Amino acid sequence: MAVPVESFFLTPGATGTLQQQIRQMVTEGILSGRLRPGDRMPSSRGLANHLGISRITVTLAYTDLVASDYLTSRGRSGYFVSSEAPTAPELEVPARGAGQGYDYDRITGRRWSRLARVARPEDWQRYPYPFIYGQADATLFDHQNWRACALRALGKRDFEALTSDYYDSDDPLLIEYILRNILPRRGIAARPGEVLLTLGAQNALWLAAQVLLGPGRRAVVENPGYTSLRGILEQADGTVVPVDVDDAGLPPEALPQAADVVFVTPSHHCPTNATMPLARRQALLAAARERDFVIVEDDYEFEMSFLRTVSPSLKSLDAEGRVIYIGSFSKSLFPGLRLGYLVGPESFIREARALRADVLRHPPGHVQRTAAYFLSLGHYDAMINRMKAAYRRRRTVMEEAIAEHGLTVAGQGGFGGSSFWMRAPDHVDTGELALRLRAKGVLIEPGQVFFAREGAPRNYYRLAYSSIPQGRIPDGIRLIAEGIAATGHKPVA
């Protein structure tokens, strides 16, 4: 059969080069069984005319398809679907729907899906005023060098790093760089057996909770605190005790007498941005010794300390090995990378490593090796330098606009970071406010999800400046102030 030229068409808005699009049309036709071995393809001239593209593009696509056995060339007779072409296996059984008869809710009790999460539209990039937290900014990310490093990590020399099943191991290049260059900045000296790579800080927190908690054990969390930690702890089968923070973070004197694991964000408290002073850190460590608990330190965002020199980590004060440290590249590189790490004594890391191997084995090798190159070539530090400068400028604009419109900052942090923790007047429900502002193109993050369920106030919200262009900040803040004013009261000055 001669394949009719009319069966080919370019899809408007399709991505990829024209050559790739032709390749895709042909391979899909063959794999779906529509084109069969021996079928004659349209001539390259005919197909080019039909699609209104250059003949060389079609010829290159055909040549490529010959190389991968989809087509064969028979000299002047033209191109044919190869008898060796890949096929999708034919099945004797008709395809059926994934039936819905069985009631899974009966088994699962909807255990996992019932938790609250930060609400954010998926298409947040289309909003003009996205005061949202934790996504990469295309104008600050060093895309070109990331690409170059990724390409290098795809080379023949790195074939094993790309393709191997590492089981419970990690890329030694990345581990070495973290040990030699990242941890020393946080005052931490560690050996290879004391570090484990994770699928982001989320995964690190989850692993730590699973290893350290269990039935009858008590976890202390900050209130307000990191929302996702709540879901993680509900899985870890223990009791969760929220402790209210003040403007210096978690007060050690407020800890319950019986605690097994204390989760804390001393560098920048999430979400209030408070930094825990040295005296309080020492008191926390003293309490850990006296009452025999361990501490999980989530050191997210320490890289974004642009106002003052970052304070060293809590872990750097820990002589006994009671602190498990968590770092992440989500804020300093990008969250879609899914790369973080745990640091702790070998007896802890060994367990976390074995658990990680059961749950997911290891972060993909290519991701690890690309990060190792990007770090070791200095691109990472150069980029953070640029991000800090941009954040410093945006923060100044934020402060001015917030002051001008009389909004109230509840927590801003002394070191930098990427957000302000805000308080609206008591009567304002920021969940409703956020929905009304969204209609005007403004995205804010309602604060209720950061609090423990009982007695959660509804009038807090977070404004991040990591994804909003500097020039949009003043108008965005004005719209927020107008939105609050429209609730019937003046914003508290």
Place this chain on the structure above:
Amino acid sequence: MAVPVESFFLTPGATGTLQQQIRQMVTEGILSGRLRPGDRMPSSRGLANHLGISRITVTLAYTDLVASDYLTSRGRSGYFVSSEAPTAPELEVPARGAGQGYDYDRITGRRWSRLARVARPEDWQRYPYPFIYGQADATLFDHQNWRACALRALGKRDFEALTSDYYDSDDPLLIEYILRNILPRRGIAARPGEVLLTLGAQNALWLAAQVLLGPGRRAVVENPGYTSLRGILEQADGTVVPVDVDDAGLPPEALPQAADVVFVTPSHHCPTNATMPLARRQALLAAARERDFVIVEDDYEFEMSFLRTVSPSLKSLDAEGRVIYIGSFSKSLFPGLRLGYLVGPESFIREARALRADVLRHPPGHVQRTAAYFLSLGHYDAMINRMKAAYRRRRTVMEEAIAEHGLTVAGQGGFGGSSFWMRAPDHVDTGELALRLRAKGVLIEPGQVFFAREGAPRNYYRLAYSSIPQGRIPDGIRLIAEGIAATGHKPVA
């Protein structure tokens, strides 16, 4: 200070271009504080002479370092460390070791690290006869097109797919391809809400076990069976019942009366390669209805059916939604990719999705998008076609060598696959045999870890042909036969 040219040296065996190595030396010097703002760099001529490389290489490296703010150029005066150069923060607290004082074993009970795993040296590539299972073969992998697809996925158009925090979502391009092109080959029709991407099949099994099992629930596993599944089930807080398989896989009539979840590998039983016949599949589904259990189908390696057309999946016979289906790209692409998927009714997928979000959020975006391109451009099918042809040839050589040396095949599978399940004479401990063979450059996989602990025989082993070059097979098999003969008995013919 003028930076002495002698402080630079090329490390023998370093990877990366000379330009990258210079960049790395300079950035590490600056970040470590050894080079300080205002320090004058050696002239490009001087450094080039010192290192014995071309001057243009040094100039290009310097220019690049100026662009990223590490150096500044002051015209004829030369290059200086920039006052804007990235710095590693200085800490007032001396770095301390990750203390070992606290006893984590007391908390963890070494719960996770005590499980048996398949033993395999990390440097298996250096052995001449690696009959090991499940690693990518550089001679078969389509590295060039993978690279091209990865590069495309690193482009500006795909910035969001690369960098975004997807939370509990997946790349819609990859999901669509799986729905339209992969699942129909297994006889499965599914909607987007019925598929979830996972960090490989390991992660898919883990998620399914967590969602479906719990205290008081009973899991049935094949004996022998997939080793890693045992670790996964020990975490899921239920009872595990091993059921002995025969040469047609799991016999439904041998199932215990009370079962909640049955884990099964019907296409190629792991490790015996048995394929479950249609009548037995129907009996298994009938039993699931009668006794009210669900089935988790691990459909690993279905792509490698080169002897006969692959049988459709068990899931394709499931009208009620009682089968949860697991697919993986580890064997057909490479295991370091860490990409697999779960298919099941929406009420199940919703829970698995929420759990995955808590544990790790999502597989890295770049990995998902690269796979989507590689699949949709037809490279995947072309490569599998080549792999199947190579495996078929290797398998023939294996069969001939095994017959010639009188080794005993315990399970080889009728559809293909990538390994033989072997039985040594009863007195042979294949764990000890593997150690002795390793000293001769031969890697085999002792079979004991595939069996339930009680009564595990020691005389089975697995020989895979997915990573050994065809020409090495005959000598490798001969060495195995000699190794068995040296245990004092002739191999059983």
